[in-house]
């Protein structure tokens with residue numbers, strides 16, 4: 001079963017968000033790096049990484065990353081990886097959904113798509129850092145915790161002074177432990 005099959009079956013059967021049929025989910029490839037960086041920049045909220053970093057994600061971390069396309073091109077991306085010292089934890093690094101695709105369930109569907117992959121069945125926790133002003137992202141992860149029926153907790157992690165002036169602190173949010181039945 002490929003990633004897009006999983007997306008159609010789970011998302012459309014478990015929610016009423018029919019516009020999601022417009023999106024196709026797949027693993028990124030190295031050649032997607034440039035388009036991914038453009039999408040991340042277009043959010044105006046995320047720290048865009050170097051193009052090369054997104055090329056590397058497609059080359060080496062495709063198993064824990066997902067992108068979404070519609071007929072107009074790339075419109076969603078999630079980068080994530082297993083914590084090197086605690087591989088049961090999926091750390092979600094960045095989630096970006098293009099303006100035209102927001103509030104249709106795509107952000108949540110991409111994370112669910114990752115968790116439903118055979119190579120991630122043993123994941124029992126999701127971690128991410130989210131600035132406290134980012135209501136959309138906090139809402140997304142709270143919805144994910146509800147969906148997984150898992151505890152959602154926040155704790156201090158990266159203080160603002162780790163970053164250049166103007167950057168907010170990045171508290172750690174943790175979801176889990178959960179049984180990954182997706």
Ligand SMILES: CC(C)(COP(=O)(O)OP(=O)(O)OC[C@H]1O[C@@H](n2cnc3c(N)ncnc32)[C@H](O)[C@@H]1OP(=O)(O)O)[C@@H](O)C(=O)NCCC(=O)NCCS
Pocket residue numbers: 043045046093094095096097098101102103104105106107108109130134135136137138139140141143
């Ligand atoms: C955060 C982001 C990825 C959400 O993507 P999305 O596809 O619009 O989110 P979804 O439609 O899957 O929403 C899932 C849940 O998240 C919450 N949510 C999403 N957008 C929200 C918003 N603007 N305000 C409050 N809650 C929001 C809701 O609880 C929503 O469930 P509901 O629609 O049933 O109420 C998107 O807004 C985005 O790309 N923002 C800019 C980049 C960013 O901040 N990324 C996250 C930091 S890494």
